[in-house]
Amino acid sequence: MTVRDLADYPWDSVAAYRERAAQHPQGIVDLSIGSPVDPTPEIIRLALAEATDAHAYPQTVGTPALREAIVDWYARRRGVPDLTVANVLPTIGSKELVALLPTLLGLGEGDIVVHPRVAYPTYEVGARVAGAKPLAADDPAEWPEGAKLIWINTPGNPDGRTWSIDELTVAVNRARELGAVLASDECYAELGWDGPWATESVPSVLDPRVTGGSRANLLSVYSLSKQSNLAGYRAAFLAGCARIVGELLTARKHLGLMPPAPVQHAMTVALQDDDHVAVQKELYRVRRDLLRPAVEAAGFRIDGSEAGLYLWVTEGRSAWESMQRLAELGILAGPGPFYGAVSGEYVRLSLTAPTERVSDAARRLLGRDL
Numbered sequence: 001m002t003v004r005d006l007a008d009y010p011w012d013s014v015a016a017y018r019e020r021a022a023q024h025p026q027g028i029v030d031l032s033i034g035s036p037v038d039p040t041p042e043i044i045r046l047a048l049a050e051a052t053d054a055h056a057y058p059q060t061v062g063t064p065a066l067r068e069a070i071v072d073w074y075a076r077r078r079g080v081p082d083l084t085v086a087n088v089l090p091t092i093g094s095k096e097l098v099a100l101l102p103t104l105l106g107l108g109e110g111d112i113v114v115h116p117r118v119a120y121p122t123y124e125v126g127a128r129v130a131g132a133k134p135l136a137a138d139d140p141a142e143w144p145e146g147a148k149l150i151w152i153n154t155p156g157n158p159d160g161r162t163w164s165i166d167e168l169t170v171a172v173n174r175a176r177e178l179g180a181v182l183a184s185d186e187c188y189a190e191l192g193w194d195g196p197w198a199t200e201s202v203p204s205v206l207d208p209r210v211t212g213g214s215r216a217n218l219l220s221v222y223s224l225s226k227q228s229n230l231a232g233y234r235a236a237f238l239a240g241c242a243r244i245v246g247e248l249l250t251a252r253k254h255l256g257l258m259p260p261a262p263v264q265h266a267m268t269v270a271l272q273d274d275d276h277v278a279v280q281k282e283l284y285r286v287r288r289d290l291l292r293p294a295v296e297a298a299g300f301r302i303d304g305s306e307a308g309l310y311l312w313v314t315e316g317r318s319a320w321e322s323m324q325r326l327a328e329l330g331i332l333a334g335p336g337p338f339y340g341a342v343s344g345e346y347v348r349l350s351l352t353a354p355t356e357r358v359s360d361a362a363r364r365l366l367g368r369d370l
Contacts, residue, residue: 041229116152182217
């Protein structure tokens with residue numbers, strides 16, 4: 001398979017529901033795509049501005065300050081105290097890394113790339129572009145011989161599934177049995193809501209309680225798009241096995257995959273400041289607290305969603321029927337079928353609309369003013 005063989009971008013098929021929702025007298029409430037709407041924090045915008053004299057090529061490996069900031073951030077926020085700069089690498093957003101990792105690892109025909117059953121579609125796309133075989137499987141016991149790359153997503157997009165320390169340990173041990181690379185997409189880790197994640201930090205696959213002292217063949221992927229509103233900056237990074245990081249660095253040098261120098265400086269500042277992250281999380285909490293009871297009162301069941309940026313909901317019928325029902329209320333959702341064959345009765349509701357629009361969606365779902 002090549003890039004030319006990819007199907008049309010799936011969001012194009014949502015156009016009819018968007019058009020119907022836009023006909024609502026009070027306008028559309030777009031809860032379909034998790035694109036941040038809140039301002040990029042001023043401290044980060046100023047950092048970007050002060051670094052715009054970027055006349056030289058940026059460093060693919062990242063500036064020393066950025067690499068140290070990533071190391072410090074993992075120690076401070078993720079409970080991973082033993083990384084060095086040899087274990088980290090900035091990327092141009094996380095989507096390009098997800099899509100390119102099978103190719104950069106040299107995978108191809110006959111290799112298996114495992115991904116979650118309910119999953120962001122780019123895991124599968126990346127496998128197919130490399131010529132590898134994608135396989136949807138959540139249970140480590142079902143991960144087969146021949147698996148070369150295993151993706152987990154914690155907290156998950158769209159379902160908010162979050163792996164505990166014990167579950168991560170089982171996953172790591174199984175990947176080691178198979179000799180596979182285990183890559184954990186952890187981009188929503190700052191957004192824990194329910195259960196243990198209301199008071200505990202979401203664990204990383206690089207947590208020493210998981211790794212047993214060895215990071216071999218383990219990768220953690222992270223993005224600043226959600227916690228810092230940097231989606232437009234394309235600011236992300238990976239951490240983990242120094243051997244793999246080194247191999248990826250070499251490949252990325254050849255391909256010219258280097259984050260712009262001003263973005264690297266802005267990332268450094270963003271990673272050093274926890275206050276803006278807490279402020280943004282509180283905004284999402286307010287929106288979630290508005291939307292969740294209204295969704296349930298309207299007859300939807302919320303599954304998972306204990307962490308992350310979405311509510312994963314069903315009313316026990318086709319997702320497209322639910323999409324139409326919501327569109328009649330002027331609400332645009334994300335259709336579950338985009339996220340896997342097992343998701344045909346689900347829709348995804350994002351928390352990234354402005355608070356007043358989320359409040360309006362809740363009012364419409366309840367059929368009354370708030």
